C-alpha cells in the first residue's frame with residue numbers, strides 16, 4: 001500500500017523546534033500521503049526558497065522572531081512564488097486570519113485545532129487550488145495567437161530573474177525585437193497572412209533560444225526575449241544575431257514566400273539598469289536606434305543612447321511645463337506662386353521658447369511629443385492658435401488666406417483630431433476650408449488600412465472641405481499605390497531634394513519626377529526649402545507651381561506674417 005501513496009514535500013517555516021517536532025510527527029503518521037518534511041527556522045532562510053522552491057507546500061508559523069509570515073507572503077507575491085503557503089496562526093484572531101488570506105496565503109490553520117485529517121485536507125486543497133490559479137494565470141498572461149507570454153508575464157518573470165541575479169551576482173539581457181516593415185505585409189497580404197507569419201516567427205524564436213530563456217509578444221510585431229544567466233555581453237549579442245538570421249530565412253506563409261527581417265535592441269543587467277521598467281525602456285530605445293540604422297540591425301544600449309534618453313526625459317518634462325505655461329508660439333511661413341510670388345497661404349510651424357535649455361528645434365521636440373503622446377494636446381493648441389490668427393485676419397478683411405497645419409500620424413490615430421478641429425473652428429467662427437492639413441507618408445500608409453481610425457479621420461477632413469497635403473514627399477515609404485488609393489490634394493517636395501549647399505537644385509531629377517507625377521494625378525505641388533534664385537528658376541521651368549523657402553521668407557511671427565498677408569504678394573527682401 002505504501003508504494004502508491006503520493007509524496008508531498010513540505011517545508012515547515014517555524015522558529016520553535018518543539019512546535020516543529022509536533023508537526024513533523026503528525027505528518028509522518030499520515031496514511032494518505034507520504035510527507036517529506038524539511039525544517040526552516042528563519043524567514044531569511046526561507047526567502048531563497050520562494051524563487052526556486054524545493055517543496056510542494058510551505059507551512060509557515062505566523063510569528064517568526066521579529067518578523068511575521070506577513071513579510072514572507074508579501075515577498076512571495078512579488079517573486080511570483082508558484083508554491084502555496086499555509087499559515088499557522090496561534091492567536092486565534094479573525095483579523096489575523098483575514099489578513100493572511102488577503103496577502104495571498106492559501107489558507108490558515110489555528111495551531112490549537114491542528115489534526116492530521118485537517119492538515120491533509122488543507123494541504124491537498126491548497127495544492128489543487130494553486131495549480132488551477134497558475135493555469136488560469138498562464139491563460140490570461142499568454143498571447144492567444146502565438147502561445148507566448150504577454151507583456152505582463154514578461155515583466156513578472158523579469159522581476160523574479162532580476163531578484164535571482166541580485167542574489168547570485170549573475171547577469172541577464174533583455175532583447176526587444178520588432179519585424180521590419182511588418183505593416184506593409186499586413187496591408188498588402190491581409191491580416192490572416194500576417195498572423196500566420198507571426199506564428200511562424202514565434203516558432204523560430206523558440207527554436208533559437210534556450211529552455212531557460214523566455215519570450216513574450218508584447219505588441220503587434222514586437223517581441224521581448226529574456227536571456228538569463230549570461231556569461232558576457234557578447235553572448236547576448238550572439239543570441240541576438242542568431243535570432244536576426246533565423247528570422248531572415250525565407251518564410252513560406254499562405255502560398256507566399258516572404259522575406260522578412262528583424263531589428264533588435266538590447267539592454268543588460270547590471271550595466272544598464274536594475275528594474276524591469278529601466279531595462280525594458282532601454283532595450284526599447286536601443287531598438288529605436290537599430291531601426292534608425294536600417295534593416296536587420298542589432299543595437300546595444302550605449303552611453304550615447306543614455307545621453308539621448310536623458311535629453312528625451314528633460315524635453316518631455318519641459319514640454320509639459322510649456323503646455324501649462326503657454327510657452328509655445330506659432331510661426332507662419334508664406335507659400336507662394338513661383339511665377340509671381342503671390343502669397344496663397346502660410347504653413348504654421350511650432351516654436352518653443354524654452355527658458356532653461358535655450359532654443360529647442362521642432363526636429364528635436366516633435367519626436368519626443370509624438371513618443372509621449374503630448375503631440376495630441378500640443379496639436380490642439382496649434383489648431384486653436386491657427387484659428388485665432390484666421391479670425392484676426394478676417395476682422396482685418398484678409399480673405400482666402402489659408403493656414404496649413406502639420407499633423408502627426410499619432411494625432412490621427414488618437415481619433416479626436418477632426419472633432420477638435422471642427423469644434424475649435426466653429427467656436428472661433430472660422431470656415432474649415434481656410435485650413436489645410438499636412439500629413440506625412442506614414443499617415444497615408446495608415447490611411448489605406450481598412451478598419452483603422454486614420455482613414456475615417458482623413459475622409460472626414462475631406463468632407464469638411466479641408467485640403468490634405470503630403471509633407472516631405474519622397475522621404476518615407478510612400479508608393480504611388482497609396483497615393484492612388486487615398487487621393488490627396490497637394491504634394492510637398494521635401495526640402496532635401498531642393499536646397500543644397502550650392503546654388504543649384506539638390507536632386508533635379510527627383511523634383512522633375514514628382515512634379516510630373518503630381519500633374520498627371522491632378523495634384524498641386526509645393527516645393528519646400530527654396531533658398532536660391534537658381535533653384536526657383538529651375539523649379540519654375542519644370543512646371544512646379546508653388547513653393548516656400550528662405551529665399552522669399554523664413555517662418556515669421558504673426559505680426560510680420562500679417563503684413564505679408566495684407567500685401568498679398570511676396571516681394572524680394
Ligand code: C2E
Pocket residue numbers: 333348349350361362363366375379382406407408438471472495499528529530531548549550551555
Ligand atoms: P516640415 O513640415 O517639413 O516644415 C518645413 C521645415 O523646413 C520647417 O522647419 C521650416 O522652418 C524649414 N524650412 C522652410 N524653408 C526652408 C529653407 O528654405 N531652407 C531650409 N533649410 N529649411 C526651410 P521647422 O520649423 O524646424 O520644422 C521642422 C519639422 O517639425 C516640420 O517639418 C514638421 O514636420 C515638424 N513640425 C513643425 N511644427 C509642427 C506642428 O505644429 N505639429 C507637428 N506635428 N509637427 C510640426
Ligand code: MG
Pocket residue numbers: 347406438471
Ligand atoms: Mg510641413
Ligand code: MG
Pocket residue numbers: 471472492494495528
Ligand atoms: Mg516638409
